[in-house]
Amino acid sequence: MGAMVASSPNKPRQDKSIAGVASFTPLYVSDKGRATVLHLAREGAHVIVNARSNQAEADAVVREAQALGVRAISIIADMAKKDQVEAMAAKALSEFGRVDILINNAAIRPHMPFRELTDEDWEHVRNVVLDGALYLTRALIGPMVENKYGNILFFVGDGAYSGRGSGRAHLSAAKMALVGLARGLASEFAPHNIRVNVVSPGSIDTRRDNPEWYGNRPPDAAGIPLGRQGKIDEIAATCLFLVSDGAGFITGQTIHVNGGAGYY
Numbered sequence: 001m002g003a004m005v006a007s008s009p010n011k012p013r014q015d016k017s018i019a020g021v022a023s024f025t026p027l028y029v030s031d032k033g034r035a036t037v038l039h040l041a042r043e044g045a046h047v048i049v050n051a052r053s054n055q056a057e058a059d060a061v062v063r064e065a066q067a068l069g070v071r072a073i074s075i076i077a078d079m080a081k082k083d084q085v086e087a088m089a090a091k092a093l094s095e096f097g098r099v100d101i102l103i104n105n106a107a108i109r110p111h112m113p114f115r116e117l118t119d120e121d122w123e124h125v126r127n128v129v130l131d132g133a134l135y136l137t138r139a140l141i142g143p144m145v146e147n148k149y150g151n152i153l154f155f156v157g158d159g160a161y162s163g164r165g166s167g168r169a170h171l172s173a174a175k176m177a178l179v180g181l182a183r184g185l186a187s188e189f190a191p192h193n194i195r196v197n198v199v200s201p202g203s204i205d206t207r208r209d210n211p212e213w214y215g216n217r218p219p220d221a222a223g224i225p226l227g228r229q230g231k232i233d234e235i236a237a238t239c240l241f242l243v244s245d246g247a248g249f250i251t252g253q254t255i256h257v258n259g260g261a262g263y264y
Helices: 031-042 055-066 082-096 119-147 158-162 169-192 232-242
Strands: 003-006 022-026 046-051 072-076 101-104 150-155 194-201 254-257
Touching: 022 082, 031 046, 031 055, 031 232, 046 055, 046 082, 055 072, 072 082, 082 119, 101 119, 119 150, 119 169, 119 194, 150 169, 150 232, 158 169, 158 194, 158 254, 169 194, 194 232, 232 254
Parallel strands: 022 046, 022 101, 046 072, 101 150, 150 194, 194 254
Antiparallel strands: 003 022, 003 046, 003 101
């Protein structure tokens, strides 16, 4: 599941507050995505929720957001398909007039030994993780330039960031490309009042629909100095901070939400 935040076209942006803006989050229906959408909605942001195929779950999140008094819609689109990504961006702009916050959160994590990686395996991971985020950002950043305002977040993950463990070389390659993309965009679009950052969660206590991706040994609290896994609301709160005025001097950075498990 993902979410964009779009602002009312009639609302002046001088205050740059979250209330009244429209946000877009491609989430692939995740606990972290849902929590992020609802954190934004509680602050008054209108939200666009994206899921790859689960219309019922996306609509459930939309109803929760609407109950908080904001406009919300769901758009079903596969982040691995360029035409669907671009059509989704066009629909978001048509419905809301603008998108001020983009949170690129779509991901897949199929671990496998590097020597067993096929071209199709690599292309699928790259299409969802990197290409989809690039195409969606490209489709929405032009209007952000015109509006002289925007916040963009990418998600990586400390496992991909550190590269530790086996079977994740291709995942790290795609995810770390997002870090480079974020830094390049931050430099290029800072003069247009557009900030771009990365959120890198560590081990988070969340639903994992594909335990086989982790060799049926999903992440736990081992090795975390704070002695516990992170909470999905802590990830959502980090996103909320990064797109708020309080983070107005932060761009091109990666924020690691990992309980001290790694220092970067």
